[in-house]
Amino acid sequence: MAHHQVLIVGGGAAGLTVAARLRRLRPSLDVAILEPATDHYYQPGWTLVGAGVFSLEETRRNEAELIPAGVHWIREGVAGFQPDANSVTTTGGQLISYDALVVATGMKLCWDRIKGLPEALGQGGVCSNYSREHAAYTWECIQGFQGGNAVFTCPPMPIKCPGAPQKIAYLADDAIKRDPALAARSKVIYATATPGIFGVPTYAAPLREVVKRKGIDARYNHVLIEVRPDSKEAVFRVQPASPADSQGEESREEVISYDLLHVTPPMAAPDVVAQSPLAAASGFVDVDKHSLQHVRFANVFSLGDVSGMPNSKTAAAVRGQAPVLVDNLLAQLDGATGHGAYDGYSCCPLITGYGKTIMAEFNYEQQPVPSFPLDPTQERWSMWIVKTKMLPWLYWNRMLRGADHERRFIPGLKR
Numbered sequence: 144m145a146h147h148q149v150l151i152v153g154g155g156a157a158g159l160t161v162a163a164r165l166r167r168l169r170p171s172l173d174v175a176i177l178e179p180a181t182d183h184y185y186q187p188g189w190t191l192v193g194a195g196v197f198s199l200e201e202t203r204r205n206e207a208e209l210i211p212a213g214v215h216w217i218r219e220g221v222a223g224f225q226p227d228a229n230s231v232t233t234t235g236g237q238l239i240s241y242d243a244l245v246v247a248t249g250m251k252l253c254w255d256r257i258k259g260l261p262e263a264l265g266q267g268g269v270c271s272n273y274s275r276e277h278a279a280y281t282w283e284c285i286q287g288f289q290g291g292n293a294v295f296t297c298p299p300m301p302i303k304c305p306g307a308p309q310k311i312a313y314l315a316d317d318a319i320k321r322d323p324a325l326a327a328r329s330k331v332i333y334a335t336a337t338p339g340i341f342g343v344p345t346y347a348a349p350l351r352e353v354v355k356r357k358g359i360d361a362r363y364n365h366v367l368i369e370v371r372p373d374s375k376e377a378v379f380r381v382q383p384a385s386p387a388d389s390q391g392e393e394s395r396e397e398v399i400s401y402d403l404l405h406v407t408p409p410m411a412a413p414d415v416v417a418q419s420p421l422a423a424a425s426g427f428v429d430v431d432k433h434s435l436q437h438v439r440f441a442n443v444f445s446l447g448d449v450s451g452m453p454n455s456k457t458a459a460a461v462r463g464q465a466p467v468l469v470d471n472l473l474a475q476l477d478g479a480t481g482h483g484a485y486d487g488y489s490c491c492p493l494i495t496g497y498g499k500t501i502m503a504e505f506n507y508e509q510q511p512v513p514s515f516p517l518d519p520t521q522e523r524w525s526m527w528i529v530k531t532k533m534l535p536w537l538y539w540n541r542m543l544r545g546a547d548h549e550r551r552f553i554p555g556l557k558r
């Protein structure tokens with residue numbers, strides 16, 4: 144049986160960041176990554192692929208170039224976890240043991256939970272920035288839009304980057320309004336399963352103003368359940384806003400016809416995690432929300448989208464989590480107690496149009512924690528530049544290399 148001191152399952156944003164940081168802080172450590180994919184994508188760039196700003200290729204790198212020097216890359220997936228025996232089974236049938244395990248497999252996209260969607264996606268105006276294969280098709284749909292209803296959906300939480308479903312609606316609205324005649328015969332509808340525009344009140348307030356200013360028809364508590372490509376209809380289950388409003392009715396169906404339909408699919412923990420002893424009832428890895436250490440298996444840690452903390456799931460959150468996890472993991476290997484504590488930091492650059500972004504940064508308490516000495520609730524061109532230029536650079540050159548100041552945009556900034 145192969146053995147590694149630290150085994151990282153998943154070589155995405157989270158796994159690569161942890162591997163790089165571990166190697167930098169303790170070069171003698173034997174670290175391995177279990178990752179079947181040969182390409183890695185900067186997923187936060189896919190909103191911009193769908194808006195015609197980036198090409199898909201600009202968001203791609205070879206995984207081989209990103210695996211830190213000295214880290215063993217096992218090009219397989221995990222097929223089972225045996226935390227009682229400190230081992231995992233791989234898709235190729237290997238048994239690998241570890242001293243410490245980091246689970247970073249990301250989330251599963253559940254396209255098939257929406258009837259008709261798998262068949263409809265990628266043609267007839269049905270697109271999604273959440274699909275690597277179809278993000279570029281979103282831009283084709285926006286460019287080819289001739290009027291009618293442009294419908295953007297958002298499923299129940301949790302999803303990765305909860306702001307992304309509405310960002311593309313704002314960008315499409317901007318693109319449509321470049322042609323006043325097209326705008327006059329078009330309606331942009333944002334139909335979301337959530338009860339409000341955004342979960343963090345400080346940022347929800349300016350977003351409501353954005354929706355109002357743009358004249359977007361925002362419909363809340365709308366869960367997409369079916370796509371009918373032949374009749375170009377999207378079917379929603381509409382939940383009562385609150386039990387008091389329901390007047391005895393559970394929910395109702397609403398059919399919205401579409402000419403363009405951008406779908407954000409429901410998401411879940413991958414089955415191999417959800418069905419393992421590591422999972423909480425939610426299916427996500429059952430870790431302490433501050434230490435990122437498993438609540439039952441002390442040598443198991445998790446971060447990124449598959450971890451069960453109640454933070455907003457973003458690559459930015461990984462910037463906050465990775466240093467904490469690495470400190471606590473190294474302490475655990477040394478037989479000591481780690482003192483690193485993650486505060487729930489996440490950042491969602493809320494693009495509200497071409498050249499405009501609200502840089503929403505917040506913690507578990509939903510308090511704003513801005514990295515810049517500016518009112519974070521304002522739409523700014525400077526934050527658009529941060530989103531389109533600075534953050535991709537930071538991701539490739541600092542975060543994935545395990546650099547020190549990966550959490551805040553400006554190292555050492557006093558707030």
Ligand SMILES: Cc1cc2nc3c(=O)[nH]c(=O)nc-3n(C[C@H](O)[C@H](O)[C@H](O)COP(=O)(O)OP(=O)(O)OC[C@H]3O[C@@H](n4cnc5c(N)ncnc54)[C@H](O)[C@@H]3O)c2cc1C
Nearest residue numbers: 153155156157186187220221248249304447448457458459
């Ligand atoms: C459209 C879109 C827009 C986004 N916008 C933003 C944004 O503006 N800002 C932001 O910060 N974040 C954004 N995100 C979210 C961000 O991309 C994720 O939160 C981030 O990638 C999470 O990192 P992760 O390592 O947990 O998961 P991932 O980066 O998805 O990596 C998971 C890795 O695990 C591997 N894996 C899966 N199953 C197995 C298995 N069984 N065995 C081994 N390996 C496995 C996968 O191949 C993958 O490489 C966006 C995402 C999308 C899709």
